[in-house]
Amino acid sequence: MRRHLIACFAAVFASHAAWADDMRMAVTTSFENSGLADVLLPEIKTDLDLDVQLLVVGTGQALRLGEAGDVDAILVHSRAAEEAFVNDGYGTHRREIMYNDFVVIGPQEDPADVAQAATITAAMTAIADTRAAFVSRGDDSGTHKAELKLWSEAGLDPAAFGGWYRSVGAGMGAALNTASGMNAYIIADRASWLNFGNPGDLALLFSGDPALFNQYAYIPVNPARHAHVRNDAAMRLEAWLTGDRARALIDGYAINGQTLFVFNATPE
Numbered sequence: 697m698r699r700h701l702i703a704c705f706a707a708v709f710a711s712h713a714a715w716a717d718d719m720r721m722a723v724t725t726s727f728e729n730s731g732l733a734d735v736l737l738p739e740i741k742t743d744l745d746l747d748v749q750l751l752v753v754g755t756g757q758a759l760r761l762g763e764a765g766d767v768d769a770i771l772v773h774s775r776a777a778e779e780a781f782v783n784d785g786y787g788t789h790r791r792e793i794m795y796n797d798f799v800v801i802g803p804q805e806d807p808a809d810v811a812q813a814a815t816i817t818a819a820m821t822a823i824a825d826t827r828a829a830f831v832s833r834g835d836d837s838g839t840h841k842a843e844l845k846l847w848s849e850a851g852l853d854p855a856a857f858g859g860w861y862r863s864v865g866a867g868m869g870a871a872l873n874t875a876s877g878m879n880a881y882i883i884a885d886r887a888s889w890l891n892f893g894n895p896g897d898l899a900l901l902f903s904g905d906p907a908l909f910n911q912y913a914y915i916p917v918n919p920a921r922h923a924h925v926r927n928d929a930a931m932r933l934e935a936w937l938t939g940d941r942a943r944a945l946i947d948g949y950a951i952n953g954q955t956l957f958v959f960n961a962t963p964e
Contacts, residue, residue, distance in 0.1 A: 719929035720767040722751045722758035724838055725867030727771060727912065730887030730956055735949055736942070743941060744932055754837030754867065762786055762915065765922030769930040773838035773885075773912045787915035788927075793937050794946050794957040795911045798842055800902035801872070801889055802828075802881035810881065816905040820850040827860040829880035833871045834863030838910075843883040846907065872898075885910055887956035912957075937961065 727733060733750060740748055751761060755772040762770045763786045771793070772778060781787050800810055800819055808826040813819035823830055824847075832854065833840040847854055854861055864874050868888045875882040876896035884892075889900060914937055916930035936942055938961035946959040 717745055717929075718747045718749060719769070719926045719933065720749045720751060721930075721933070722753055722761045722767045722770045722772075724755055724758065724772055724912075725752055725869065726773070726837075726839055726885040726888045728752040729867070729869045729891060730885070731891045731951075732887065732946070732949055732957060735945055739941065739945060740933065740936060744936055746929060746932060748933065752867070754833070754835045754839075755841065756836030759786075762917045765917060765925055767917060768926040769914060769916045769933065771912060771914050773910055774841045775911060775913070777838075777841065778913050778915060782915060786918055786921060788918050789915070791914045791934055791938065791961065793912050793914050793942075793961050794959050795909060796886045796957050797903060797910050798839065798883055798908040799886050799889060799900050800881060801875065801884050801898050802901045803879045804897050804899045806899075806901055808881070811901045813902060816846055816902065816907050817850045819902045820846050820852065823881050824850070824852050824857070827858065829878050830857075830861050831871055831875040831878060831880045831882045832861065832863045833868065834865045835867065837867070839868060839883060839885060842908075842910070846883065849907070890951045890954055890956055911960075938963075 737748055740746055751767055755774045755777060758770045758772050759777055759781050761767045762781065778790050782790050802810055808822040808828045810819045810822055813822055832843055864871055868884060871882060872884060872888065872892050873894055876894050876898055879897055914934055916927055916934065917925045919925050919927040943959040946957050949956050
């Protein structure tokens, strides 16, 4: 009996020790689709002996996972929602890590003449005026929130659009696949587009407007709300993500010679 109890305690201890080197982080589908996770995670494991388990969802769902204490940290890209998450006490703080930009993808023949637009507002207005097929992620993600903001700034309401506007409720890769199949316009992050393997007749038609800036931020879940979260691991990961090793990997990650992200974390 004593040996059995010792064996049970040993098993529990071993299980806890293994778990102690793990953490869970909710990340956006755009981050996953970019391929950067495949670059960073092995290096994190090597440098920190930390296994980071990713839950790949939209920004809205990532924030809800954080609110519920189902993850130890989140990496997302919707500043207003992130600041509300921290202000409501669910996150300890918000730390900017890297950025890229949103781009307008669409048919190469460009029926709305988006490529000729002077601003993103003009581009969105042109798509609506021509009623050209448009795919929206429709999933409360950071990209979806950014798209809705662009329509709003153009004085347009997607709720009033007709059948040409297709809300798919899907991640970035799936939404791009739908746009490819429909030969439709879509708002995407540059990294996901560059790593997308099924472009069909789609092309990058518009970019460069300051309104398309896309910042990614890291937020540890607040242990005062959820005592079980691995705040120690989350802080170790933050130190790594804001350090020189991460800078080199993020700035060095490119596809066909094009950089996908720019590191912009600053020292505390």
